[in-house]
Amino acid sequence: MLELLDPPDIRVRTGRSGIRMRLTAPPGPAQREQFARFAQSWTPRLYSSAFQLCRDWHLAQDLTQTTLTKLFVNWSRAASSDNLPAYAQKVLLRVYLDHRRRRSSSEAVPGRLREPAYTMSPELRLTMLDALDQLPARDRAIVLLRYFADLSVEQVAAELGVPVTVVKSQTRRSLMKLREMLRGDRAALFA
Numbered sequence: 001m002l003e004l005l006d007p008p009d010i011r012v013r014t015g016r017s018g019i020r021m022r023l024t025a026p027p028g029p030a031q032r033e034q035f036a037r038f039a040q041s042w043t044p045r046l047y048s049s050a051f052q053l054c055r056d057w058h059l060a061q062d063l064t065q066t067t068l069t070k071l072f073v074n075w076s077r078a079a080s081s082d083n084l085p086a087y088a089q090k091v092l093l094r095v096y097l098d099h100r101r102r103r104s105s106s107e108a109v110p111g112r113l114r115e116p117a118y119t120m121s122p123e124l125r126l127t128m129l130d131a132l133d134q135l136p137a138r139d140r141a142i143v144l145l146r147y148f149a150d151l152s153v154e155q156v157a158a159e160l161g162v163p164v165t166v167v168k169s170q171t172r173r174s175l176m177k178l179r180e181m182l183r184g185d186r187a188a189l190f191a
Contacts, residue, residue: 035075039068042085046092052144053096055133063099067092089149090159093141100137131181139174146171 033178046067050060069089081087132140138160145156146167153171157164 009117030081031075034071034079035072038071038084039074042088043068045085046088049089049092049144049149050096052132052148053093053141054099055129059099063092063095066095068097086151086155089122089145093145093159096141127182131178134181135174135177139170139177142167142170143174143178 043064047064050063050067051057054060054063067088068171071088078084078087078091086141132143135143141160142156145151146153151159153164153167157167160167
């Protein structure tokens with residue numbers, strides 16, 4: 001009887017645990033085309049942000065793919081957001097933080113992985129990435145969102161769900177730590 005009350009495009013399924021889940025209908029052809037255009041134009045930016053968060057090209061690919069999958073599944077909600085790229089970045093950040101919470105995220109890959117060639121001083125870039133890698137996950141996320149994704153303090157606070165004062169103080173502390181770690185390379189990094 002309850003199935004009659006549900007809109008026709010929504011199905012309800014009961015899982016093994018007895019929890020009822022609502023499954024929305026897959027996106028139509030127009031929504032698929034809209035998603036394909038968005039994915040084509042924003043995948044490189046999402047991939048770059050994912051790499052800056054995790055410092056692993058293969059994990060960055062996985063995080064980007066998971067983000068795009070989550071966006072596609074909920075495309076009607078995502079497409080109706082005011083700022084779709086910011087919405088996608090927030091989904092990516094949550095996917096990254098979910099990954100970090102899992103036990104398997106601490107697995108190490110043996111050997112050296114091939115990374116793409118950089119056009120500007122790869123040694124300095126690696127030095128900066130090593131310094132960023134030494135920051136705790138939330139501090140690294142704050143610095144990357146503020147200075148690599150060019151978000152305001154208020155936007156970073158909204159993305160991470162923390163007060164603005166926390167973002168300001170953590171940014172200040174993180175920059176002080178980075179200055180200390182990069183003391184010898186600062187002239188070359190900021191030339």
